[in-house]
Amino acid sequence: MRIDHLMVEQWIQQNSRVLDLGCGDGTLLSHLQANKNVHGYGLDINAENIVRCVENGVNVIEQNIEEGLYNFDDQSFDTVIMSQTLQTMHNPDKVLEEMLRVGKQCIVTFPNFGHWKARFHLALNGRMPVSDILPYEWYNTPNIHFCTFRDFEVLCEALKLKVLNREVIATQSSGAFLRSVWPNLFGETALYRVTK
Amino acid sequence: MPDNFAQDSVGLVTPQTFHFDEPLILACGRTLQSYDLIVETYGELNPQKTNAVLICHALSGHHHAAGFHHADDKKPGWWDAYIGPGKPLDTNKFFIVSLNNLGGCHGSTGPTSIDPDSGKPYGANFPNLRVRDWVHSQARLMERFGIKQWAAVVGGSLGGMQAMRWSLEYPDRVRHCVVIASAMKLTAQNIAFNETARRAIMTDHNYNDGDYLQHQTLPQEGLSIARMIGHITYLSDDGMGQKFGRELRSGSFAQGIEEPVEFQIQSYLRYQGENFSKSFDANTYILMTRALDYFDLAREYNDDAAQAFRQAQSKFLVISFTSDWRFAPERSREIINALMKADRDVVYAEIESPYGHDAFLVPQQVRYWDLLTTYMQKIEVSC
Structure with a gap:
């Protein structure tokens, strides 16, 4: 199981109601159903993902989250998750506000653009970073709104959100110490649990 | 087999x-x-x-x-x-x-x-x-x-x-x-299409208040028009455009030619309507469209x-x-x-x-x- 999914799972209550925005092939929801007995729905717009979700036995709705969550009532989910999708949104701030209107708590994960490799790539090569975790060129990337941990926290402050937990993940184990000291420099993926 | x-x-x-x-x-x-x-x-x-x-x-x-x-x-x-x-x-x-x-x-x-x-x-x-x-x-x-x-x-x-x-x-x-x-x-627009189709049938002089079988008549004209109306609504504007466009089946727009033109879509719709009216019962059509209209989950x-x-x-x-x-x-x-x-x-x-x-x-x-x-x-x- 993916480490970021394991961490998300820790923050999910047993038997709770979960909405997963940009649910991909439904792997995360499928784990949460099996391990936490959640009742969940995933939203996605990719045809292939929707079929994979059906194979994985999760509820999936074809819906573009950029157009808002107008069809969901206030506080109708215990948790709204957005995993590795915030940076692809045209209006990340509005999406985050919508998530917190619909969910009692929200879990957001995103790639940290403040990671030292990204900084070095840009500083030394003068070009937008391309790496294992961010394999796209600037012109074809779906990731249009990159941010760093610090940027995200500034947004949380502006939206008056409470950060309940923050975690960072680095794939290299040698980075464990460094990322605990300088998360914004050595963390590759950020995970936040926020509420209003 | x-x-x-x-x-x-x-x-x-x-x-x-x-x-x-x-x-x-x-x-x-x-x-x-x-x-x-x-x-x-x-x-x-x-x-x-x-x-x-x-x-x-x-x-x-x-x-x-x-x-x-x-x-x-x-x-x-x-x-x-x-x-x-x-x-x-x-x-x-x-x-x-x-x-x-x-x-x-x-x-x-x-x-x-x-x-x-x-x-x-x-x-x-x-x-x-x-x-x-x-x-x-x-x-x-x-x-x-x-x-x-x-x-x-x-x-x-x-x-x-x-x-x-x-x-x-x-x-x-x-x-x-x-x-x-x-x-x-159904929406009001949807009911409106069904009602227009039903009126086409009921106003056919062969309908005889629905007892056409006893009168040995068939409201085929009405049923055919009803089907044509339905058929238009079952296709999309683009889909119909791609399939038929403004292609002519007969006639010409050339100057000096009086023969009326027939578009492909005209003949297609008429063919669909006529075929349907020979194989389907008008009262059933009315009954089915009403069931659609009345449905409200x-x-x-x-x-x-x-x-x-x-x-x-x-x-x-x-x-x-x-x-x-x-x-x-x-x-x-x-x-x-x-x-x-x-x-x-x-x-x-x-x-x-x-x-x-x-x-x-x-x-x-x-x-x-x-x-x-x-x-x-x-x-x-x-x-």
């Missing part, structure tokens, strides 16, 4: 007629003392009887959904593209039951049948039916087969309405409900669709098509929003398609095929 059928065809099929003597009390208050239902089945019912799928037909459908009645039939059943060995409704896995609904004109009791009270055809005196009447008659058919629970009830358009009603009327008898290009109720649940769906125990697959403006994707989104509010399991997809409302019948649409196949394959039949 003869060798000349495709490997994924159910081949030759023979309809069976089931007679029911137990009176059926209808939603309108009248009672059918006895009635027949004509039925086709495809595939084998397993010993535990857990692999049965009910197909509910739409406005002009009938029991002949797949295969051929005769080796030299030109066309197979109306949903043959999706029913057969290895197809989404896989007859290697499922036992598929397809019937002509009550009020139909293909062998089940309907307006063309003889009313035992008068000894004459029912005609316009055939009771008005609602979707729930069909569901109750289908439940009796199910008992006749000894089936306790459908693995799935599947339907497009008016058929989708039956599938949804099944999930509310007999929650423990449906495991999966597949609702394609449907709606929880949530009416008896305080007009709250979520409250309605809280009755359901089945899982749902809901599918819409982008160019369908008669049963637009928005109508399907209303269904899934209510289902999510009711905390039911649901999968929803909006299939890109140029074929309008008819898309649910059109073969070779990859995404539609894949989704329906994957969903049906996931259904457990060994429980």
Whole structure:
């Protein structure tokens, strides 16, 4: 199981109601159903993902989250998750506000653009970073709104959100110490649990 | 089975007629003392009887959904593209039951049948039916087969309405409900099209207040126009444009030529209308369009669709098509929003398609095929 999914799972209550925005092939929801007995729905717009979700036995709705969550009532989910999708949104701030209107708590994960490799790539090569975790060129990337941990926290402050937990993940184990000291420099993926 | 059928065809099929003597009390208050239902089945019912799928037909459908009645039939059943060995409704896995609904004109009791009270055809005196009447008659058919629970009830358009009603009327008898290009109720515009079609029939001087069979006339002109109106609304503007454009069938716009021109679309529509009017009963058309108009899933649940769906125990697959403006994707989104509010399991997809409302019948649409196949394959039949 993916480490970021394991961490998300820790923050999910047993038997709770979960909405997963940009649910991909439904792997995360499928784990949460099996391990936490959640009742969940995933939203996605990719045809292939929707079929994979059906194979994985999760509820999936074809819906573009950029157009808002107008069809969901206030506080109708215990948790709204957005995993590795915030940076692809045209209006990340509005999406985050919508998530917190619909969910009692929200879990957001995103790639940290403040990671030292990204900084070095840009500083030394003068070009937008391309790496294992961010394999796209600037012109074809779906990731249009990159941010760093610090940027995200500034947004949380502006939206008056409470950060309940923050975690960072680095794939290299040698980075464990460094990322605990300088998360914004050595963390590759950020995970936040926020509420209003 | 003869060798000349495709490997994924159910081949030759023979309809069976089931007679029911137990009176059926209808939603309108009248009672059918006895009635027949004509039925086709495809595939084998397993010993535990857990692999049965009910197909509910739409406005002009009938029991002949797949295969051929005769080796030299030109066309197979109306949903043959999706029913057969290895197809989404896989007859290697499922036992598929397809019937002509009550009020139909293909062998089940309907307006063309003889009313035992008068000894004459029912005609316009055939009771008005609602979707729930069909569901109750289908439940009796199910008992006749000894089936306790459908693995799935599947339907497009008016058929989708039956599938949804099944999930509310007999929650423990449906495991999966597949609702394609449907709606929880018709919009005013939709009712308006149906009313225009009905008026075309009723104002035909051969209609004779619905008793045309007794007068040995047929309101074919009216029924033909009704079908033409319907047909326009089942296609999309773009789809029609791609297929027919402004192509001429005959005549010319050249100067000095007086011969009137005929566009391809004109002759196509007329052909469709005329053909239909020869094979379909006008009173059935009126009855079916009224059933569409009257359907309102949530009416008896305080007009709250979520409250309605809280009755359901089945899982749902809901599918819409982008160019369908008669049963637009928005109508399907209303269904899934209510289902999510009711905390039911649901999968929803909006299939890109140029074929309008008819898309649910059109073969070779990859995404539609894949989704329906994957969903049906996931259904457990060994429980």
